[in-house]
Amino acid sequence: MWMYLGLLAALFLGLHNLCKKHAVQGNEVFPVLFGTIFSGFLFLLPLYFGSLFYEKQLINMQLYIAEIPWKTHGFILIKSAIMASSWILAYQALKHLPITIVTPIRSAGPFFTFIGAILIYQEKPNFLQWIGFFLIIFSVLLYSRIGKKEGINFKRNKWIFAIIGATFLGASSGLYDKFLIQSLELNPQTLQFWFSFYTALILLVILSITWFPFSNKRKAFKFRWTIIAVGVLLVAADFFYFKALQDPDALIMLLSAIKRSQILIAVVIGGLVFKEQNKRKKLVPLAGILIGVGLILYS
Incomplete structure (x- = not known):
């Protein structure tokens, strides 16, 4: 069952990435990011108040936001700091790079998660899983060659390093999620609510320094419906992902x-919507990544 929940998370993440590309075009990254996180927080807020006044009903619906000790709040704050850093880097990169380059690089995230799962959680991969992961990494390298044809030098372009950093931090957060869900026994909606709350606070501090004091930046900001859509789609994706992690048999590296x-x-539909270059050539490494994922699932 946890694998099907993982596929549902992937569906919502794909739609989330398309909306995110539209939301950041011609916009400052920080206010867009804050808008998406705050939208997700507002989406979850009724569950929080419902948990206060209609506890039994929310528990029966498996949507109850539980009370947690301050120590657990500290653990969630750490996750918020990790993901805020990852998203800031990722949004900046997405603003300056084609989505068909950004998304496959981020697809290398499972490799970092894979190594962490072996070292931290002692998850044991088999031969096909090794082949699958190395095929994913090789396919990402093929994308770098295609990226150069779009004027993107993977050795000198700072946004490439930004998306690599975002990928590493995102993978670290994924490993941390298993600790939060399985060791601390947090339910998905409780983790999501407080994570959104603390992340919004972090971004609000950043905005108070980099955006609010500058009237020209505030006037240049363009609100788009996709900002709200990104937040809601991310909540949906994380909900199914955390639900999958609740299964004690779930392997974080496979998820x-x-x-x-x-x-x-992101690559097929996004390439058509945003009319990016070299879509056909990108299908070759795309196929490699999908085969790599398929080998892992088959194993």
Whole structure:
């Protein structure tokens, strides 16, 4: 069952990435990012108040936001700091790079998760899983060659390093999620609500320094409906992902790989919507990534 929940998470993540590309075009990254996180927080807010006044009903619906000790709040704050850093880097990169380059690089995230799962959680991969992961990495390298044809030098372009950093931090957060869900026994909606709350606070501090004091930046900001859509779609994706992690048999390295199937939406549909270059050539490494993911699932 947890694999199907992972596929649902991938579906919503793919749609989330398309909306995110539209939301950041011609906009400052920080206010867009804050808008998406705050939208997700507002989406979850009724569950919080419902948990206060209609506890039994929310528990029966498996949507109850539980009370947690301050120590657990501290653990969630750490996750918020990790993901805020990852998203800031990713949004900046997405603003300056084609989605068909950004998304496949982020698909290397399962490789970092894979190594962490072996070292931290002692998850044991088999031969096909090794082949699948190395095929994903090789396919990402093929994308770098295609990226140069779009004027993107992977050795000198700072946005490439930004998206690599975002990928590493995102993978670290994925490993941390298993600790939060399985060791601390947090339910998905409780983790999502407080994570959104603390992340919004972090971004609000950043905005108070980099955006609010400058009237020209505020006037240049363009609100788009996709800002709200990104927040809601991310909540949906994380909900199914955390639900999958609640299964004690769930392997974080396989879940991370399953989530990469989102690139089919981002590369194929995104390439058509945003009319980016070299779409046909990008289908070759795309196929390599999908085969790699398929080998992991088959194994």
